[in-house]
Amino acid sequence: MVDSREIRRVPRFAEISEAALERLCQKASKRNLRRGEAVFFEGDPCTHFHMVLEGEVKIFKVLESGREIILGIFRAGDAIGEVAILDGAPYPANAQAQAPTTILTLPTSEYLALLENHPEIARSIIRDLSLRLRAMRVRVETLSESGMQSRIALLLQSFARELGSEQEGGLLVPVKLSRAEIAGMVGARIETVIRIMSRWQKEGLVSSHEKGFLIENLAVLEGLAAGEN
Amino acid sequence: MVDSREIRRVPRFAEISEAALERLCQKASKRNLRRGEAVFFEGDPCTHFHMVLEGEVKIFKVLESGREIILGIFRAGDAIGEVAILDGAPYPANAQAQAPTTILTLPTSEYLALLENHPEIARSIIRDLSLRLRAMRVRVETLSESGMQSRIALLLQSFARELGSEQEGGLLVPVKLSRAEIAGMVGARIETVIRIMSRWQKEGLVSSHEKGFLIENLAVLEGLAAGEN
DNA sequence: CGCTGTCTTGAACGTCTTCAACCATAGTGG
DNA sequence: CCACTATGGTTGAAGACGTTCAAGACAGCG
16 A cells, blocks of 8 residues: 555656555555665566665566676656566566665566557557666667776766766765776776776866765866777 | 568557558558668668568668677567657668668658557557667677677677577577677677677587587586686 | 779787785774 | 674775777779
């Protein structure tokens, strides 16, 4: 049982009928996770629809080679594991809370029924999938760059564009990422990320803070992103 | 003016009403392209919906660094540039025929109207987007692998899974790819791809033919894909 | 025939990885 | 309170690997 106003705030369900909303409130539930707790694991059958209400969820995968890659980080308003529901496959990756997180869950059957009866939800799904596809394209571009400097610069740039806010001293990006996580996103080893980023720090390009990054010299960073050495 | 049977064969339009089909036939047209001809360019406003009826279309991008990356190769039944229509943005990449190709085109307005009036088309779009998202995820996994051997092996594997057919002597993959194109897909230089693949050829692992590849020793290739050196 | 595009090979170089060690901090249990 | 453990960050040195540049082979095609 979930409060109806809370559900209305989710873009996906903003426009459904009162009756459907009522039913949703009864069928849905909330789940609170501590940092590090798993939402689901790769290979699990997907029995529920999940949507992040608050916090951060990391979707990642451990390749056969042992390398851990991060496929994405999802925040409030993002659905996770949705594709798996749509095509009935098991989850292709793991999901884990990165911070204290609350998640809305809904049985798969309810989700599919809702989708069946409310064509307008399909539009919302299409919009989301389009956005994710774009994000993945950017990711592929990042990973295709040969120099690690470029890759990391491109990654920071994409976060900056999405979530950055002007601040005295530079562009503040409120994304808490460990060096290991950055490594997982750009396809590098931790040490490489550390070396590059501490050089940047020394050069006054980017500095790391408790809750994110401060890009102090965007112009130079963009130069690095474009492949200038 | 396009033949209605031809349109019915497109999964996207398989279930629309007779009336809508009739209108579609009038509004749609076909375009024949020779190898190398462009379908559209990055940055173009997207005025038409495009679907590949026959042939192969390469979607690629030239990064600021000068590196050319291939985002995907699309075949009969695949829509291209669809996301750009849905979110009204200009094309994010270039599209070029890789072989003699015929494409079905439909004005954007017609496409959107059709989508508006036929909710079932949305399901088809969602299915396609899901598939593409999965393909992109595989791509990201490939690019995240550190060794070039693994990356190329993973690429071949994914093509093999999708299009491979058992043959005497191994698994035949009917995909014509130049070394440069493989390089563009795995984020490597041409020379690296050549060196690795000619080694494989010598070792009797994979051989290149006129119209594709023959994987002669799948087991070993899979080992390489998993990071064994 | 000469041209263009794709493929190929070699050698030098630079970068990233690898392995190993170390520091700081925070949380845990005796 | 301290030893113990875990986690995240850091640094150095050695070597592997991919890139880069340069050159040439080969085929198809005007």
